[in-house]
Amino acid sequence: MKSVIIAGAGIIGLASAWRLAQRGWNVTVFDPREPVSEASWAAAGMLAPGGEIDSNANLAKMALRSLGMYPEFVRSLEEDSDVSIEYTSCGAMEVAFDDAGLAALNAKAERQAAIGIVSEPCRYRDWAGRRYLADAVVDPLSINEALVTACRARGVTIREHEAVTEVLPHGPVVRTLHGEYTADRVLIAAGAWSTTLMADLPLVYPVRGHLLYFEMEPGLLNTIVRSGHTYVFQREAGGVIAGSSMEHAGFDRTVDPAVAEDIHKRAAKLVPELADAKPADCWNGLRPATDVGPVLGRVGDTNVWTAYGHFRNGILLTPDTAQIIADQFGPG
Ligand SMILES: Cc1cc2nc3c(=O)[nH]c(=O)nc-3n(C[C@H](O)[C@H](O)[C@H](O)COP(=O)(O)OP(=O)(O)OC[C@H]3O[C@@H](n4cnc5c(N)ncnc54)[C@H](O)[C@@H]3O)c2cc1C
Numbered sequence: 001m002k003s004v005i006i007a008g009a010g011i012i013g014l015a016s017a018w019r020l021a022q023r024g025w026n027v028t029v030f031d032p033r034e035p036v037s038e039a040s041w042a043a044a045g046m047l048a049p050g051g052e053i054d055s056n057a058n059l060a061k062m063a064l065r066s067l068g069m070y071p072e073f074v075r076s077l078e079e080d081s082d083v084s085i086e087y088t089s090c091g092a093m094e095v096a097f098d099d100a101g102l103a104a105l106n107a108k109a110e111r112q113a114a115i116g117i118v119s120e121p122c123r124y125r126d127w128a129g130r131r132y133l134a135d136a137v138v139d140p141l142s143i144n145e146a147l148v149t150a151c152r153a154r155g156v157t158i159r160e161h162e163a164v165t166e167v168l169p170h171g172p173v174v175r176t177l178h179g180e181y182t183a184d185r186v187l188i189a190a191g192a193w194s195t196t197l198m199a200d201l202p203l204v205y206p207v208r209g210h211l212l213y214f215e216m217e218p219g220l221l222n223t224i225v226r227s228g229h230t231y232v233f234q235r236e237a238g239g240v241i242a243g244s245s246m247e248h249a250g251f252d253r254t255v256d257p258a259v260a261e262d263i264h265k266r267a268a269k270l271v272p273e274l275a276d277a278k279p280a281d282c283w284n285g286l287r288p289a290t291d292v293g294p295v296l297g298r299v300g301d302t303n304v305w306t307a308y309g310h311f312r313n314g315i316l317l318t319p320d321t322a323q324i325i326a327d328q329f330g331p332g
Contacts, residue, residue, distance in 0.1 A: 001026045002332045003183040005174045007164040007197055011040035011140070012307050012314060013189035014147040015322035018080070021154035025332030028183070029156060030176055032163035036144040039191050039314060042285020044211055044241050045140040046233065047316045049117050050132020051092050051226050054108055059293055060115040063313060066320035067134060073319035074138070080153060083146035086139035086236055092224035093122050095129035095270070101227075102128055124225055135224060137233055140315055164190070167198040169302035186304045187325065192251070192288040194295075194308035202295050204309050206286035208247040210259045212267065213281040214240040214274055221271065230266040232274070242267035242274065245284075255282055287311050296324055305329075 002025055006013045009031035017027045029035075046052070047070060049063040074087045096102035109119045109130050122131035151158065159176075166175040172186045188194050192206035218238040225232050232242045245259045260282045268275040290309035294317060298305050307325055310317050 004185045005183040006187045008190035009035035015318045016325045019322040019326035027156040039285040043140045045138045047136040050135045055111040057115045069319035081146040081149040085142045089136040092132045092135035093124045095127035189307045192286045207289045208249045209244040210284040212242045212279040215280045216240045
């Protein structure tokens with residue numbers, strides 16, 4: 001049986017671990033914290049090529065493929081974990097607040113049509129905009145719980161509270177705070193921390209984003225509503241998520257009340273019912289950003305692979321990423 005060490009127990013590391021274990025690999029995952037405590041815990045969970053992608057053809061191709069894989073990914077993960085995953089193909093409406101905004105939205109729709117992202121004109125409250133029929137939402141907490149459970153059920157060893165300090169490509173050798181390990185292959189999937197683990201990888205850097213959570217009655221929203229990077233949607237039980245921000249604050253995850261207030265104002269413009277509601281929770285996370293998109297695949301002729309840099313769309317891109325890694329690795 002071939003062995004792989006994965007650095008990082010976020011959604012990308014764990015989905016890859018699960019798929020590799022299904023193919024017979026002996027998998028060990030290391031993480032300095034508990035599994036899924038970073039960006040994958042913080043994410044909103046929109047699966048939103050329409051809302052998120054403008055004109056990047058490669059990203060659109062991967063995103064649409066991954067979105068198409070979601071129903072089967074969820075079904076198979078539920079079967080392996082016995083955890084129910086909240087997933088809804090609810091679509092999204094993006095609105096403009098004035099004529100210039102609408103013209104920009106329509107121009108964006110033309111660019112998107114050229115890369116396969118479909119939208120149609122719509123109205124929401126007083127505003128005109130575009131509806132993205134294919135956009136969807138998954139609850140990241142349910143998917144994360146399912147992945148941890150499915151990994152353990154498939155024999156994956158998750159070594160939490162053990163940070164990888166260095167990956168030496170030849171061997172390959174993985175050094176952690178507690179020892180030195182070798183395996184047939186190593187996968188670096190440590191999100192915003194990935195390039196601290198091995199020399200000469202394309203740089204990844206953290207872009208912080210805050211989210212707000214409101215306890216509301218179910219039935220307020222049946223779709224994502226958004227304007228640019230402001231978005232609001234409702235989970236089945238009623239909780240409303242509103243986001244977000246894009247902050248260059250290093251690895252600091254202190255919640256910033258001024259950012260929270262700004263998101264509240266923007267969200268209340270889209271959904272006036274939120275104006276007088278008090279947020280029940282506010283948190284943030286660190287998106288793994290690169291200047292080249294997701295960094296996926298083998299590093300030169302070494303036995304080290306990478307899967308990081310999914311930035312704003314890591315939840316969306318998870319099924320396709322795990323499939324790409326599993327296909328490149330082959331049977332264990
Ligand atoms: C506010 C916010 C909203 C978002 N909303 C969405 C959304 O709606 N839809 C969407 O698709 N995406 C969304 N994202 C983006 C998404 O969360 C990320 O792209 C995705 O979670 C990245 O997953 P990951 O596993 O690569 O990183 P992470 O989840 O950050 O996991 C990396 C893991 O590596 C571990 N690690 C760190 N250092 C080491 C080390 N030395 N050794 C071993 N392990 C290490 C960390 O502890 C962590 O567990 C959002 C992100 C944020 C912050």
